[in-house]
Amino acid sequence: MTPLAGESCTTCKAGAPCVPVEERQALLDQLPGWLLISPDGVDQLEKVYPFQDFNQALDFANAVGELAQGANHHPAILVEWGKATITWWTHTIHGLHRNDFVMAAKTDYLHGK
Numbered sequence: 001m002t003p004l005a006g007e008s009c010t011t012c013k014a015g016a017p018c019v020p021v022e023e024r025q026a027l028l029d030q031l032p033g034w035l036l037i038s039p040d041g042v043d044q045l046e047k048v049y050p051f052q053d054f055n056q057a058l059d060f061a062n063a064v065g066e067l068a069q070g071a072n073h074h075p076a077i078l079v080e081w082g083k084a085t086i087t088w089w090t091h092t093i094h095g096l097h098r099n100d101f102v103m104a105a106k107t108d109y110l111h112g113k
Ligand SMILES: C[C@H](O)[C@H](O)[C@H]1CNC2=NC(N)=NC(=O)C2=N1
Pocket: 072, 073, 074, 075, 088, 089, 090, 091, 092, 093
């Protein structure tokens, strides 16, 4: 497990700071395959995980859902035949909190188990 994946989410309240732009690349370097996207100006982390079929993608999505419930931090999940797209951002601050990078790392760890 990477150090980032081993971290826990912290409580994030409205007004909490987003991860400064200058800190993001060092975190992204620990997250292979994750892209930083900004739909409607909201910075998010997104990764597409390939699978053999729909059922495997759905099983992974459900596992990510359990991870999210346990952390009380939830992604957007798109399940399609042969792939699952996971997108993390913090709704409260309309952007990226360290929690999102932590959860992306935990998602990778879950996928590798
Ligand atoms: C009330 C509840 O704790 C909050 O709505 C949590 C739930 N899960 C969450 N998930 C994400 N990604 N961002 C949030 O701001 C968030 N807030």
